[in-house]
Amino acid sequence: MEDSIIIEKFSNEKTRNEAFNLLLKKYQQRIYWHVRRLVVDHDDADDLIQDIFVKVWKNLSNFRADAQLYTWLYRIATNECITFLNKKKQYQNISLNDDSSSYLAETLTTSSYFNGNQAQLKLQQALLTLPEKQRLVFNMKYFDDLKYEEISDILGTSVGALKASYHLAVKKIEQFFNEHD
Amino acid sequence: MNRKDNKSNHNDDLKGIHDVSINLMDTPFIVPESYFDTLPARIQRRINIIEDTASSFALPEGYFDSLSERIQTRVTESELENAEEQNEDLAVNDYSFIKEISFINELKDKVPTTGFETPSNYFENLTEKIEESVKEQRNDNESAVSINLHKERKLKKLTWMGYAAAACIAISIGAYAFFQLNSVNSFQKKLHNISENEIVSYLEYYTEPGDATTILETEFEGAVQTNKANFSEEDIEAYLDYSI
Known part of the structure; x- marks a missing residue:
């Protein structure tokens, strides 16, 4: 189903619920995994995904058709995740200036919904040493195969800066793998 | 020149040297007029400028913690741009x-x-779960809207009741005051309408023996008070001197 049709149906009061159902079926998994990769814990991701789509419901009628629907969804999801992670940092008395995500490492090892092999665990551990922005960019490029232009739309950052962030992230991950072989 | 004259000249020389030395102890420098009057204000102004300059160069908290990372990103970005060019x-x-x-x-x-991983069948139920959340949110919003409407109506009703009560109180006070004033006025009006002759004839006809005493007492007191007011202390003393 085309995004434009979903948006058109949503603008009609009679077909609004149907449109939202179509939107959920099309994007919920993609957004869930984006959120899950950022917050690591399933329960947190589950709470967030509901909040995100409630926000989508409230604001979809204001969505401008000149943007891509999925980049808009990613943007809402990313902002919600960053807000959530900042709150979590504050709750754990971690300075907001501490840019790494190492405070999530414990969540990764204690989570009952992580069943990765050694390599998967190592990649996640390496990702949690990165600054938040590099982790975000790497995730979107590596797992979602998004183009720099798309990531630029989502994060509001220049393509050049995104390329640099990704390049640095890869270098650090490679270094992490070399050190932990 | 005799010895006395020599001594006198020597004393004059010494005096001159002393004056010069006193003048030398004073600094030969001069300052502009009112220099020291305005000096504290100018020093304070300079302190303010230094403080303002220092605060304008204040850095965000943790600036240096992430600086190297940001520089590294910028350098890489620049390298990438150059390569693309x-x-x-x-x-x-x-x-x-x-x-x-x-x-x-x-x-x-x-x-x-x-x-x-996710719990089994998680995505099968996720759509329903999200739709339920949205529904709850909508219900909350609707009930919030209806509560607000109800509150608004109640508030309007209460406002009107307040106005009505205030109006009732104002009317009651006004009516009471009106009747009170009217009753006083009516008594005075009636009194005013009775002629002096009528009052005199009434008093002549209805006077009791006790009334005469009362009138005399009142008259006498009034007369004494009036007289007191008319005599000066000197008159009274003269009268007393004469009479005793």
């Missing part, structure tokens, strides 16, 4: 990018997914 195919020509791509390809072979 030279129309180089990054993936082919630049050794570090070839290395990076080969590492990523290897990694993707080894780690194609995250390893995260």
Whole structure:
């Protein structure tokens, strides 16, 4: 189903619920995994995904058709995740200036919904040493195969800066793998 | 020149030297007029400028913690831009990018997914769960709207009741005051309408023996008070001197 049709149906009061159902079926998994990769814990991701789509419901009628629907969804999801992670940092008395995500490492090892092999665990551990922005960019490029232009739309950052962030992230991950072989 | 004259000249010389030395102890420098009057204000102004300048160069908290990371990103970004400007195919020509791509390809072979799992049938129920959340939110909003409407109506009703009560109180006070004033006025009006002759004839006809005493007492007191007011202290003393 085309995004434009979903948006058109949503603008009609009679077909609004149907449109939202179509939107959920099309994007919920993609957004869930984006959120899950950022917050690591399933329960947190589950709470967030509901909040995100409630926000989508409230604001979809204001969505401008000149943007891509999925980049808009990613943007809402990313902002919600960053807000959530900042709150979590504050709750754990971690300075907001501490840019790494190492405070999530414990969540990764204690989570009952992580069943990765050694390599998967190592990649996640390496990702949690990165600054938040590099982790975000790497995730979107590596797992979602998004183009720099798309990531630029989502994060509001220049393509050049995104390329640099990704390049640095890869270098650090490679270094992490070399050190932990 | 005799010895006395020599001594006198010597004393004059010494005096001159003393005056010069006193003048030398004073600084030969001069300052502009009112220099020291305005000096504290000018020093304070300079302190303010220094403080303002210092605060304008204040850094955000933790600025240096992330500075090296940001510089590194900017340097890499710049390198990438330069390479693009030279129309180089990054993936082919630049050794570090070839290395990076080969590492990523290897990694993707080894780690194609995250390893995260979800509870079984999670996505089957997720749509329903989200729709339920949206429905709850809508109900909350609707009930909030209806509560607000109800409150608004109640508030309007209460406002009108308040106005009505205030109006009732105002009317009651006004009516009471009106009747009170009217009753006083009516008594005075009636009194005013009775002629003096009528009052005199009434008093003549209805006077009791006790009334005469009362009138006399009142008259006498009034007369004494009036007289007191008319005599000065000197008159009274003269009268007393004369009479005793």
